[in-house]
Amino acid sequence: MSDLLERLRGRGWRLTAQRRVVAEVLDGDHVHYTADEVHAKAADLLPEISRATVYNTLGELVSLGEVLEVSTDGRAKRYDPNAHHAHQHLVCSRCGTIRDVHPAGDLLADLPTEERFGFQVSAVEVTYRGVCPNCATA
Amino acid sequence: MSDLLERLRGRGWRLTAQRRVVAEVLDGDHVHYTADEVHAKAADLLPEISRATVYNTLGELVSLGEVLEVSTDGRAKRYDPNAHHAHQHLVCSRCGTIRDVHPAGDLLADLPTEERFGFQVSAVEVTYRGVCPNCATA
DNA sequence: ATCCTACATTGGACTTTGTCTAAGTCAAGA
């Protein structure tokens, strides 16, 4: 993730303690925090960070293509730092756990021309739903 | 949609003017209103209908499997009355227009066993994104 | 090393979307 900070600095990003902390919180695999969760974790490292700054920073990271926004439950948006590896999501219907997954085949090609209504289709998001091992045994 | 009302009455639903109006608003193809839009349209037909009743009724229709909830933009949920025909959604990235579409192939089968992390996968939702003809020319 | 200033951060007010509750109303069976 320190690459990230360098990359962004190259793009004219001003490097502040707040942005550093937000980037640090978003480091890892299968990370899908809400803005509030990011704020809470960031505040552990930098107590005076404000919610507005977390929202601003997340928004910038999304615009820059470094982080993806996912909304798997219609409630708070979640932020997925794994933007450079194409993937989809598998969500537990009971506990909400999210895993990154990689379906086979060309998902875009599955949509026939006559089902495109003249749209220029450029992307596809897939959410698989099921019950995770943990919830299945409980 | 009048079938719907009969069907629901058969299930013990009390038939009120408010519920009738909400069902009427949700009639049609490619309908994906937000709760507030449903409320506004319902209020044209029955001015004193309250927001709470619209939310209640939509929630009941979803529980009963008559209407689907879709959230294509992370903002307000939208309600899709086309619940009895499996379909996915194609969304315009500019104006937000939503069309119902029918991809080819078995979308669930595209997720390999080793990518299921032990989940019992039971459903899949797909959102295609692109630019609609209207926005492409504008 | 210090200064400058455009950009970043802050806290709080505000908006949007949705939920809850207590009191009043009414659909439909007896």
Added chain:
DNA sequence: TCTTGACTTAGACAAAGTCCAATGTAGGAT
């Protein structure tokens, strides 16, 4: 037609997110 439990209502409340004016500061300029 009466009764009753389900339905509706208005408004308070909550969660998630946006906006703004005032303040602070990163990093280039000197």
